[in-house]
Amino acid sequence: MFSTPFVLFFSLLLSLPILFFLAPRILPPRQSSIPISINDELDDLSLFNRAATQSYSNPNNPSIFAHLSSGKHPKLKIAFLFLTNSDLHFAPLWEQFFHGSPTNLYNIYVHADPKENVTRPTSGVFKGRFIAAKRTYRASPTLISATRRLLATALLSDPANAFFALISQHCIPLHSFVYVYKSLLVSPTFDSTSTELDPDLAHLGVRVRYKSFIEILSNAPRLWKRYKARGQFAMMPEVPLEQFRVGSQFFTLTRRDALLVIKDRTLWRKFKLPCYREDECYPEEHYFPTLLSMVDPAGCTKYTLTQVNWTGTHNGHPYTYHPPEVSPELIYRLRQSNYSESYLFARKFSPDCLRPLKQIADSVIFRD
Numbered sequence: 424m425f426s427t428p429f430v431l432f433f434s435l436l437l438s439l440p441i442l443f444f445l446a447p448r449i450l451p452p453r454q455s456s457i458p459i460s461i462n463d464e465l466d467d468l469s470l471f472n473r474a475a476t477q478s479y480s481n482p483n484n485p486s487i488f489a490h491l492s493s494g495k496h497p498k499l500k501i502a503f504l505f506l507t508n509s510d511l512h513f514a515p516l517w518e519q520f521f522h523g524s525p526t527n528l529y530n531i532y533v534h535a536d537p538k539e540n541v542t543r544p545t546s547g548v549f550k551g552r553f554i555a556a557k558r559t560y561r562a563s564p565t566l567i568s569a570t571r572r573l574l575a576t577a578l579l580s581d582p583a584n585a586f587f588a589l590i591s592q593h594c595i596p597l598h599s600f601v602y603v604y605k606s607l608l609v610s611p612t613f614d615s616t617s618t619e620l621d622p623d624l625a626h627l628g629v630r631v632r633y634k635s636f637i638e639i640l641s642n643a644p645r646l647w648k649r650y651k652a653r654g655q656f657a658m659m660p661e662v663p664l665e666q667f668r669v670g671s672q673f674f675t676l677t678r679r680d681a682l683l684v685i686k687d688r689t690l691w692r693k694f695k696l697p698c699y700r701e702d703e704c705y706p707e708e709h710y711f712p713t714l715l716s717m718v719d720p721a722g723c724t725k726y727t728l729t730q731v732n733w734t735g736t737h738n739g740h741p742y743t744y745h746p747p748e749v750s751p752e753l754i755y756r757l758r759q760s761n762y763s764e765s766y767l768f769a770r771k772f773s774p775d776c777l778r779p780l781k782q783i784a785d786s787v788i789f790r791d
């Protein structure tokens with residue numbers, strides 16, 4: 424004869440291991456990434472909606488060719504989007520990059536984590552270019568939100584913004600502004616995947632269709648672990664494993680793709696979910712490549728123009744260059760690409776590389 428409390432005690436004891444096995448499946452994930460508040464989400468939504476409805480659609484329409492054939496300069500601009508949670512260490516180098524370039528060929532936007540003590544320049548090209556920003560955390564969807572905020576603000580602020588280049592505080596330019604502008608907007612040969620010329624336009628020597636420079640990989644190691652970081656079936660049905668991609672966080676998008684990115688609601692609902700494991704999360708390395716490979720595969724080159732050295736990677740960080748390594752040879756080596764005529768930007772550089780970089784800026788970096 425067993426007393427009731429005794430039976431109860433034993434059944435509880437027995438259910439413990441069962442709970443242990445089932446808990447990860449039935450309980451919500453442990454919050455390894457900070458959730459985004461409803462207010463922040465609503466703020467963003469209204470910004471993205473405004474950008475999607477008010478901004479002009481895309482620069483791939485024939486009107487720019489009308490400009491070209493009439494002999495007028497197309498006046499398309501590059502929007503440089505700086506995403507940072509610290510001072511812009513290489514601001515003086517970027518000042519030199521933009522120095523003397525016609526201001527009607529570019530715009531600058533900076534998203535700086537408001538909680539960090541980021542110095543706001545009171546003169547120069549970065550003055551007054553800081554946009555409304557929210558907190559960002561490493562390996563969390565807040566980096567996706569910050570990037571989309573930059574894209575939306577740039578889309579809204581100037582219909583002439585045709586390319587959107589995302590830059591971090593650890594990025595440096597590898598060429599002059601003129602070289603970057605010509606490569607992205609004028610050169611018919613710069614991008615090896617877009618060399619096809621329309622016969623009617625061939626005499627103008629321009630690319631028929633602009634593409635986004637964003638790395639899109641489908642066969643990277645650990646992709647499966649990254650895919651199930653929110654739970655084995657969490658991404659279904661919107662993102663099956665076969666459509667899940669990885670790529671570099673720093674990219675250069677066309678206006679068409681920038682619009683597609685800020686219009687997306689479906690994939691965002693998935694990628695904003697918190698992960699079980701922080702070390703396999705990195706939503707920003709997956710969201711943009713996955714989305715663009717689903718909605719505009721033909722509009723992407725699938726490679727990036729920002730050189731990054733992943734050999735000897737540790738804790739998800741790429742190799743960081745230090746002052747003794749800075750040399751003309753390093754710049755020449757970093758430019759070499761198998762896909763385009765050259766990389767345009769490189770990361771990561773430690774802040775104290777500014778001095779040696781400035782020393783070779785005129786003679787090497789900005790000399791094309």
Ligand SMILES: *[C@@H]1O[C@H](CO)[C@@H](O)[C@H](O)[C@H]1NC(C)=O
Binds near residue numbers: 540542
């Ligand atoms: C922020 O930075 C400025 C300039 O570097 C410095 O004077 C100030 O003390 C800093 N404030 C905080 C709270 O760290």
Ligand SMILES: *[C@@H]1O[C@H](CO)[C@@H](O)[C@H](O)[C@H]1NC(C)=O
Binds near residue numbers: 732735736756757
């Ligand atoms: C990449 O980093 C490794 C160290 O991890 C270094 O030996 C190598 O020279 C770097 N590559 C380039 C192109 O600088």
Ligand SMILES: *[C@@H]1O[C@H](CO)[C@@H](O)[C@H](O)[C@H]1NC(C)=O
Binds near residue numbers: 759760761
């Ligand atoms: C180009 O591709 C070859 C063959 O895959 C590789 O060995 C080489 O390192 C690549 N060069 C660059 C600059 O990526």
